[in-house]
Amino acid sequence: MPIFSRSQPEVRRVAQQLTLENENGLHARPATAFVRCASAFQSRITIRWKGKSYRADRIMEILLADLNCGDTFMIEALGPDSIQAVQKIAQLVASLKEAEERARMSKNPNGEIVD
Numbered sequence: 001m002p003i004f005s006r007s008q009p010e011v012r013r014v015a016q017q018l019t020l021e022n023e024n025g026l027h028a029r030p031a032t033a034f035v036r037c038a039s040a041f042q043s044r045i046t047i048r049w050k051g052k053s054y055r056a057d058r059i060m061e062i063l064l065a066d067l068n069c070g071d072t073f074m075i076e077a078l079g080p081d082s083i084q085a086v087q088k089i090a091q092l093v094a095s096l097k098e099a100e101e102r103a104r105m106s107k108n109p110n111g112e113i114v115d
Contacts, residue, residue, distance in 0.1 A: 014082040015048075017074055018089075022096040025068035030096050035059050037092050043079025045089070056089070 020026065026034060038045045038056035045056035047065055054061040056075070067073060077085040 011079055012082045013076065013078045014086045015074055015076040016086050016090055017072060018093045019072040020067055020069055020093065020096070022100045023069050024100065025071065026062055026065065028063070030099075031059060031062040033092060033096075034062055034089070037089055038085070041077070041079065041081045041085040041088075043077040043082040043085045045075065045077045045085055048074040048076060 022030065024030070035057055047054045047056055047062070047067075049065050049067065049071070052065075054065045056062065065073075075086055075089050077083075079085070
């Protein structure tokens with residue numbers, strides 16, 4: 001009887017340099033979105049910043065990285081969906097500035113959010 005081997009998914013390491021352009025950096029709300037995005041993938045995703053490595057699927061590590069506006073960091077993914085993970089996170093980082101501007105515009109002059 002022939003033995004069929006299961007093909008293993010290809011594991012890749014993908015890295016990309018990203019720069020935060022939103023005014024508030026990765027504070028609580030965007031850090032939560034970042035973690036949700038990273039958690040959606042099988043790959044292990046890390047942020048490399050100032051010689052340290054932070055797990056992208058852990059909110060406390062993202063907050064400890066203390067990434068602010070203008071900071072350039074490396075995102076790295078290792079796993080079968082690493083290409084998609086890095087692309088999606090890069091899209092998220094690019095969209096943070098737009099989301100921040102939309103939120104600012106939705107407030108009235110008294111600082112209250114308008115529906």
